[in-house]
Amino acid sequence: MSSSAVEPESPDLVCQLDNVQGVVDALTSVRWKRQQDAVLELSEHGIVLIVEETACLQAKVYLQRELFVRYEYSAEGRPRFGVSLGLFVDCLNTFSAQGHSSAIELRYPGPDMQLLLKSVESSDSCTYAEIRTRIPDTISWDYNFEPAGSTPLSFTVKSAALKEAIDDLEWPGSSIHLILQPTPPSVTFRGEGHGDLQIDFMCQANTDLLVAFHCDREVSHRYKYKFLRATTSNIPSSVIRDNRGSKLTIGRGGMLKVQHLVSVAKPAIPQPHVDSAGYQQPSRIAYIEFFVKPEVDEDDANDT
Amino acid sequence: MKFKAFLTDNGVSLLDKRFLPALEKMGKICHLYLTRDHVYFLHNLLNGDGIQCIAQFRKEALFDEYRLSSQNDDRISFAIDLSLLHRALHSIISIYTEFSASDSGVPGGNSAPNHIQIKLVKKLPPHSQQPMPFLTFETKGYKSAVIQDVPISKPLSRSDVLELQAALDMAQDLPQTLIQVPDMHQLQNFVEKMKNVGDVLSVSISKYGDLHLQVSTSLITLGAEFRKLSVIGEQAQSPTDDQNLSAQSRTRIALQRGDAMTVQVSVKHFFKSLQCHAAKPDCAFYGIAQQGACLTVVFQFFIPGTHQTDKAISLHCRLPVLDPGAS
Numbered sequence: 001m002s003s004s005a006v007e008p009e010s011p012d013l014v015c016q017l018d019n020v021q022g023v024v025d026a027l028t029s030v031r032w033k034r035q036q037d038a039v040l041e042l043s044e045h046g047i048v049l050i051v052e053e054t055a056c057l058q059a060k061v062y063l064q065r066e067l068f069v070r071y072e073y074s075a076e077g078r079p080r081f082g083v084s085l086g087l088f089v090d091c092l093n094t095f096s097a098q099g100h101s102s103a104i105e106l107r108y109p110g111p112d113m114q115l116l117l118k119s120v121e122s123s124d125s126c127t128y129a130e131i132r133t134r135i136p137d138t139i140s141w142d143y144n145f146e147p148a149g150s151t152p153l154s155f156t157v158k159s160a161a162l163k164e165a166i167d168d169l170e171w172p173g174s175s176i177h178l179i180l181q182p183t184p185p186s187v188t189f190r191g192e193g194h195g196d197l198q199i200d201f202m203c204q205a206n207t208d209l210l211v212a213f214h215c216d217r218e219v220s221h222r223y224k225y226k227f228l229r230a231t232t233s234n235i236p237s238s239v240i241r242d243n244r245g246s247k248l249t250i251g252r253g254g255m256l257k258v259q260h261l262v263s264v265a266k267p268a269i270p271q272p273h274v275d276s277a278g279y280q281q282p283s284r285i286a287y288i289e290f291f292v293k294p295e296v297d298e299d300d301a302n303d304t
Numbered sequence: 305m306k307f308k309a310f311l312t313d314n315g316v317s318l319l320d321k322r323f324l325p326a327l328e329k330m331g332k333i334c335h336l337y338l339t340r341d342h343v344y345f346l347h348n349l350l351n352g353d354g355i356q357c358i359a360q361f362r363k364e365a366l367f368d369e370y371r372l373s374s375q376n377d378d379r380i381s382f383a384i385d386l387s388l389l390h391r392a393l394h395s396i397i398s399i400y401t402e403f404s405a406s407d408s409g410v411p412g413g414n415s416a417p418n419h420i421q422i423k424l425v426k427k428l429p430p431h432s433q434q435p436m437p438f439l440t441f442e443t444k445g446y447k448s449a450v451i452q453d454v455p456i457s458k459p460l461s462r463s464d465v466l467e468l469q470a471a472l473d474m475a476q477d478l479p480q481t482l483i484q485v486p487d488m489h490q491l492q493n494f495v496e497k498m499k500n501v502g503d504v505l506s507v508s509i510s511k512y513g514d515l516h517l518q519v520s521t522s523l524i525t526l527g528a529e530f531r532k533l534s535v536i537g538e539q540a541q542s543p544t545d546d547q548n549l550s551a552q553s554r555t556r557i558a559l560q561r562g563d564a565m566t567v568q569v570s571v572k573h574f575f576k577s578l579q580c581h582a583a584k585p586d587c588a589f590y591g592i593a594q595q596g597a598c599l600t601v602v603f604q605f606f607i608p609g610t611h612q613t614d615k616a617i618s619l620h621c622r623l624p625v626l627d628p629g630a631s
Contacts, residue, residue: 087501087524094497094526097490123487126551127494129526 011107012075013042015068016120018094018103022264023063025236026286027089029260030059032230038085039136040115042108044073051085055293057227062287067264069103079108083115091129095119097255109133110304145291146252153180153219154249155187157201159260160240162248163232165189165199171224172197175295178252181218191225211245221254221294231258231290238263254294262286305336305374305459308423315366316420318617319435320397323359324390328584329576330357330431330621335460336439337381337468338372345386349471350464355573355623356598357580358475362616367422376462379469380424383457384439392441392452396420399445418444427453476621479591479600481511481565484534488588492530492578498571501526505571507599508555509592510564512542516555519571526550536589565592567625570600575622577601585619599623 017023030038030051041048046064065071087091095104107116110130118128147153169176172191179188185203185211190196203213232246239262247259264286311319318473323345327334330347331354337344343366347357363370374380403418421442426435438453460468485491498505502519513535518527529551540563546554558564581588585603586613595599603619606612 084523090497090500091524091526094494094501096529097493097497124532125528125530127526127528128551129524132523 008303010074011109012072012073012079012107014072015047015065015181016070016103017067018069018104019264019266020092020102020104022238022262023067023286024089024092024096025238026063026262026264026288027085027092028062029236029239029262029288030061030116030232030290031089031234033200034086035223036085037082037137038088039080039082040133041072041078041080042075043078046071049085053227053230056224057230057293058291059230060289062289063264064287067284067286078298080136081108081113081115083131083133084138088115088131091117091131094129095127097273145249145255145257148250148254151216152214152249153216153251154212154214154247155180155201155203155210156245156247158208159232159235159244159246161201161209162246163235163240165198165201166228166232168199169197169225170229171195175222176225176228177220177222178250178256179218180215182215185213185215187213193225199263211240212247213276219250219254221250221256223256223294227292231292235260236262254296256290256292256294258290258292262288285296305380306424307372308368308421309363309372311366311369311420311422312368315361316393316400318361318366318398320390320393320560322583323619324386324393326580326619327359328355328386328390329579330355331583332387333383333385335381335468336384336456337465337472338379340378343367344472346468348471349468349475353624355576355621356475356597357621358472358619359583360618365616368419374459379465381460381465381468382437382439384454388454389439392454393562396441396443396450396452399448399450400443403443403445403473424456425453429455437581441630475620477593478537478602479593480538481509482536482591482600482602483509483513483515484536484591485515485588485590486530486533488578488581488585492581495571495575495578498526499575499616503571503572504568506566507574507590507592508559508566508570509590510542510555511538511540512558512559512563513539514542514558515552515590516551516566517574518552529554537591565596567592567596567599568627569623573623574599577623580619580621583619593622596625598625 027049036051039050041050046062046067049061050058052058095102103120105118105120110116113133114130115133116130119126169189169191172193172195174193177190179190187201188198190198201210203210239260242263244261249257251257263284265284327345335346335349337346341363341364343361345359348354349356372378372380396437400420423440425438425440427438428435437456437458439456441452443450498519501524502521504519506518506520513531513533515530515533516527518525546557555564555566557565580603583603586606587604589602589604591600591602601621605614605617607614
């Protein structure tokens with residue numbers, strides 16, 4: 001009924017979302033520049049949105065089926081299609097402007113392989129959109145993330161502190177060393193460029209800051225500042241407000257994984273109580289992952 | 305050419321709190337047009353490419369002791385910078401209220417009533433040999449008297465005033481069907497977000513009370529439909545079998561039956577027209593002029609405490625259509 005043309009008998013996916021703003025927040029966090037192409041991958045578990053930049057940075061947003069009020073998946077395999085991320089977010093945003101309890105329906109594919117969206121709230125007003133999709137490029141680069149060894153190298157830091165540290169590193173800019181060492185347990189960001197700036201997160205001195213820390217040997221890798229910045233530059237204010245943690249893991253070859261959790265809480269109901277660990281019902285969380293490739297040169301890859 | 309009047313308290317609050325903030329959004333410069341009975345703020349009436357905005361006040365709505373004379377049938381018009389006008393008025397008000405407050409507290413004190421006087425003057429600006437025209441505000445404060453001079457253009461020539469009056473007369477035509485905007489604020493939010501998606505907005509209005517907005521580019525089509533809105537003017541019964549159709553199909557059928565019109569306007573213009581909400585109208589109506597010449601929005605103001613139209617105040621905008629042939 002969303003279009004006069006004939007639709008496929010059963011679309012691959014029909015789903016309903018009751019918190020558009022939460023999804024807008026989650027998708028905005030991977031929007032680090034104006035023109036970005038994204039690939040959407042549909043499965044019985046949910047929707048994954050993938051964006052990439054110059055084979056050095058990849059981001060994924062996992063919208064699990066639990067985030068949807070209704071999720072009817074009937075495709076075989078995993079349909080993938082490309083959309084403009086900016087357009088998709090701007091379009092969702094217009095739906096969130098329609099008042100607080102705006103539930104929307106997403107449907108794919110439309111008669112011309114479009115992604116169809118429409119509001120479902122009332123019979124007297126309706127918002128709809130048809131977004132043209134394209135055949136996605138093959139993934140340019142393999143982002144398989146593998147652990148660096150038998151024990152994980154990871155730490156979890158308050159998202160606000162991480163963002164602040166990375167913002168501050170803009171001044172030296174260019175490339176940033178990330179150093180993890182077990183004794184004393186600490187995480188160091190060091191920028192050398194127009195000047196030097198070193199930011200240390202000490203595990204023992206500041207237990208509020210570093211929520212978790214796993215490291216059994218010293219590692220050090222360099223990352224391009226602009227890619228590190230992309231991982232936190234658009235982190236939604238709700239993540240900062242909820243005082244959540246972001247998890248950073250270093251994998252084989254120095255690949256850095258940055259994970260954020262974005263709440264897609266039910267609207268209208270006040271935010272569920274956040275317990276002391278800042279933990280919410282997992283079913284109402286969108287997972288965001290960034291993969292950043294290290295800068296490789298002769299003397300830096302001392303991971304082994 | 306003379307103009308002198310006192311601003312009433314109601315006039316002060318109408319201009320300062322409501323109309324000037326709204327009109328400033330329509331454009332920095334407008335024509336102020338004074339006639340024997342009315343005062344107009346006019347945007348883009350003489351140079352027709354932008355959004356036309358017409359704010360009309362009966363003189364009593366703003367002024368006391370309104371004195372106007374000119375050899376051109378008592379009509380005066382000049383261009384004025386609205387942000388300067390607003391700043392000058394704002395500053396004068398702060399002095400004026402300070403005095404009025406101190407005055408009322410002292411029984412038998414200063415008994416001369418305080419006023420804000422507004423008049424047209426010619427003055428020599430500093431470092432200049434050439435006298436320039438100004439619109440001047442004058443009031444006294446507790447310890448001071450304040451004069452604010454707002455520079456204005458040279459008054460319009462007789463032929464320009466005639467042209468302005470003719471354009472104004474033309475602009476008073478109302479569309480045959482007007483529909484009431486359901487929730488101005490929500491629509492404003494929506495269109496603001498829509499601006500990011502495309503530049504051209506199709507607006508369809510039907511006699512059934514349906515308003516359909518759509519932005520369409522090669523990558524996306526985004527639209528919203530509002531149904532069962534109140535209709536003023538020509539209306540029709542909506543077909544009973546259109547309930548399950550999509551918004552696009554419903555509009556197409558209404559157009560085929562001659563029960564709807566559609567025009568394309570700039571999304572930016574449409575958003576601007578919604579910003580007139582700052583003037584705090586009681587309701588707003590959209591309509592499409594005959595032959596799709598323009599999209600008109602009419603704001604209605606009630607006499608405070610009633611549901612009767614305040615005929616002393618009127619505000620409407622005319623949005624140029626982008627492709628007049630298409631409708």
